[in-house]
Amino acid sequence: MSKSICFIDGLEGILKYREIDINKLVGLPYDAVSYLLIQGELPNEEELADFSARLRGEREIEKGVIDIIRMCNLNIDSMEALRTIVSYMSQFDPDLEDESLEGNTKKAIRLISGIPTIVAAYHRISNGKDPISPDPALSHGANFLYMLRGSQPTELEAEVMEKDFILSAEHELNASTFSSRITASTCSDLYSAIVSGLCTLKGPLHGGARLKVMDMLEEVSSPENAEEFVLKKIENKEKIMGFGHRxxxxxxxxGILFKELAKQLAETNGDMIWYETAEELEKTVLRELVEKKGKPIYPNVDFYSGVIYKYLEIPPHLATSIFAIGRVSGWIAHCFDQYSKKRIIRPRAFMLDEL
Ligand SMILES: CC(C)(COP(=O)(O)OP(=O)(O)OC[C@H]1O[C@@H](n2cnc3c(N)ncnc32)[C@H](O)[C@@H]1OP(=O)(O)O)[C@@H](O)C(=O)NCCC(=O)NCCS
Structure with missing residues (x-):
């Protein structure tokens, strides 16, 4: 039996991809984790070199896709653009109709490599700048920051971006992965399945929470305001973004790994403001909701990753798209698994009553 794509123990706080603990995976290159998710095993040196070369060879996107980016409304959240552009991208794929494993692998590689280029190009074009060509010498994370900014990131920034993609890559049957799997279960093509995932990830109760965390940090703006902010939210029965999990x-x-990375960035930048504001928010939520009310409301994946994006000076409208860059490997792993089953997912309506 193949290793399960993902394992979560929600009570003990354990997460594994293909039976390997996330704490071990976070030190690997994103390419190796992507290979692990899709192929089921970690690559050996030769397999990783080959897979990385294939990924790096597909980072450029078609000029026709760039033309469509230029035609988008450039004042919208990047997820609005991304789902449209990925859908359009399929028209250029010479293997679109090849449903063999190799045909689907070629599409998978184009999606994993093309999505970061689209997000960076959309960002630059919406700021009146020309897109930057990808640099095949750089890692997945470093190349994305380079295409976004037009300059090389620091070593720490590149490492943090790479880890962000790894930690966002997979999370079992979350809402967007379920959407992708349902589309794949109809034997629809991989682009359609990924577009389904993108549309679902966008919601603020899912991937959109990261953007809301960034907005919240901006609104709170300093550690001194954090306690009052949380108390007001609780009094108004509003949710605090970046906390709680199904x-x-x-x-x-x-969240633990992201918190450590956020601290490293804060200390290296010599600017603790976002980290300390987040820590105060967390302290108050834990005191008010966990200790006093016994609710299991802890920081989730979006909380400290939102803090990291503040330090990386990532505009909030890119936050969910950047989540998607990491998550696409997980979606693809689930789609491949679903394709192998050749069975449609068709829940009955009464099941909704149990959700
Ligand atoms: C993630 C989330 C949708 C999980 O929802 P869920 O499992 O359905 O949990 P519920 O919404 O039923 O919440 C259970 C209780 O905790 C409270 N709660 C859950 N998340 C909360 C939060 N972020 N802030 C304050 N209270 C929260 C709910 O109000 C509810 O209280 P009640 O029992 O008094 O009615 C929810 O925690 C949430 O909306 N979080 C904020 C958005 C977010 O960060 N999403 C990213 C998830 S990775």
Missing amino acids: VYKTYDPR
Whole structure:
């Protein structure tokens, strides 16, 4: 039996991709984790070199796709543009109709490599700048920051971006992955399945929460305002973004890793403001909701990743798209698994009553 794509223990705070703990995976290149998710095993040196070369060879996007980016409304959240552009991208794929494993692998590689280029190009074009060509010498994370900014990121920034993609890559049957799987279960093509995932990830109760965390940090703006902000939210029965999870009833293991990365960036930048504001928010939520009310509301994946994006000076409208850059490997792994089953997912309406 093949290793399960993902394992989550929500009570103990354990996350594994293909039976390997996330704490071990976070030190690997994104390309290796992507290979692991899709192929089921970690690559050996030769397999990784080959897979990386294939990924790096597909980073450029067609000029026709760039033309469509220029035609988008450039004042919208990048997810609005991304789902449209990925849908359009399929028209240029010479293997679109090849449903063999190799045909689907070629599409998968184009999606994993093309999506970061689209997000960076959309950002630059919407700021009146020309897109930057990808640099095949750089890692997945470093190349994305380079295409976004037009300059090389620091070593720490590149490492943080790479880890962000790894920690966002997979999370079992979350809403967007379920959407992708349903589309794949009809034997529709991989682009359609990924567009389904993108449309679902966009919602603020899912991937859109990262953007809301960034907005919240801006609104709170300093550690001194954090306590009052949380107390007001609780009094008004409003949710605090970046907290709570349907599966984790303890600290999200990705949240712990993101918190450490946020601290490293803050200390290296010599600017603790976002980190300390986040820590105060967390302290108040834990005191008010966990200790006093016994609710399992801990920071989730979106909380400290939102802090990281503040330090990386990522505009909030890109936050969900950047989540998608990491998650696409997980969606693809699930689609491949679904294709192998050749069975449509068709829940009955009464099941909704149990959700
Ligand atoms: C993620 C989320 C949708 C999970 O929802 P869920 O499992 O359906 O949990 P519920 O919404 O039923 O919440 C259970 C209780 O905790 C409270 N709660 C959950 N998340 C909360 C939050 N972020 N802030 C404050 N209270 C929260 C709910 O109000 C509810 O309280 P009640 O029992 O008094 O009515 C929810 O926690 C949330 O909306 N979080 C904020 C958005 C977010 O960060 N999403 C990213 C998820 S990775």
